[in-house]
C-alpha cells in the first residue's frame with residue numbers, strides 16, 4: 001500500500017514537470033513564423049534541374065579523376081568550384097579573391113598531399129558576424145585499377161546543390177534581399193578519408209564558432225534508396241533536433257509550407273545501427289555544440305562504386321531537395337532571434 005502511494009506521488013510530480021516542458025516545446029513550435037513566402041519561393045525557383053544537371057555532369061566527369069584528396073583531379077574540382085563563384089560575382093570571406101583554405105600535408109594522413117576547402121560567402125546585412133554554414137564535401141575516392149569513382153551522388157549532388165543555392169542567394173542580394181545573417185558555402189575536402197577538411201576548418205575557423213548559428217550539411221541527395229523506390233519524394237533528415245529542437249521544427253514548418261517532401265527520420269534514431277549521424281562533416285560541428293542538419297538520400301546499390309554516375313541522378317528530386325534546403329537556410333539566416341538550444345528550454 002505504501003509503495004503504491006509513493007509511486008503515484010512520484011508519477012504526479014513527474015507529470016507536472018513534463019507538462020511544463022511540453023508546453024515550452026509547444027510554444028517554440030507555435031512561435032515560428034514564416035515570412036517572405038513569395039520572395040523565398042521566387043529565388044528557390046531559380047534553382048533548376050537543368051543547371052544542376054549541367055554542373056553535376058561536369059563535376060563528376062572523368063576530368064576530375066574521382067577527386068581523391070590532394071590529387072590533381074581534386075585540385076581541378078576545387079578550381080571548377082572556385083571559377084563558378086568568380087563567374088557569379090560571389091566572393092570569398094577570407095579575402096575577396098582567396099577561395100581556398102589550404103590544409104597542409106602534415107595535417108593529413110601520411111600518404112595524402114596538401115589539399116584545400118573552397119569557401120564562398122554572402123554577407124549578412126544586419127548581423128554579418130553571425131553565420132550559417134551550408135556544407136558539402138568535394139572529395140571522393142579517386143581511381144582504382146584505372147577505373148574512376150565519379151561520385152555523382154557522393155557528393156556531386158551536394159556540391160552542385162551548394163553552387164545553385166549560392167547563386168540564388170546572390171540573385172536575391174542583387175535585388176535588395178540580402179540575408180540578415182551571413183552565409184558561408186563551405187566545400188570540404190578530405191571527407192572520405194576521415195572528415196579532415198571539416199576538422200581543419202573547426203581548428204581554423206574563418207568565423208567565430210560561437211557565432212556560427214547552424215550547419216546544414218549535404219552528402220548524397222540525388223538518388224532514391226530501395227526503401228523509397230515506389231515513393232521517391234523523400235529525404236532523410238538526421239540530427240536536426242539533437243542540439244536545438246527549434247531547428248527541427250523550422251525544418252518541418254518550411255517543408256510543410258512549401259514542399260511537402262516526406263522527411264524520413266529513420267536514421268535520426270540514436271539506436272540506428274548505421275550511425276549516419278557520426279559519418280559526415282556536420283558531426284564535427286555538432287561536437288562544438290553547433291546545431292546541425294544532415295541531409296541524405298540513404299545508401300543505394302552504387303554507393304562507393306564506380307557505377308555512381310551522373311546519368312543515375314534524379315534531377316527533379318535533386319532540385320526539390322535543394323530548394324527545400326535553400327528555403328530552410330533562408331529562414332535561419334533571416335529569423336528574428338538566434339536558435340533556442342535544448343539546454344535552455
Ligand SMILES: [Zn+2]
Nearest residue numbers: 154155219220
Ligand atoms: Zn559522401
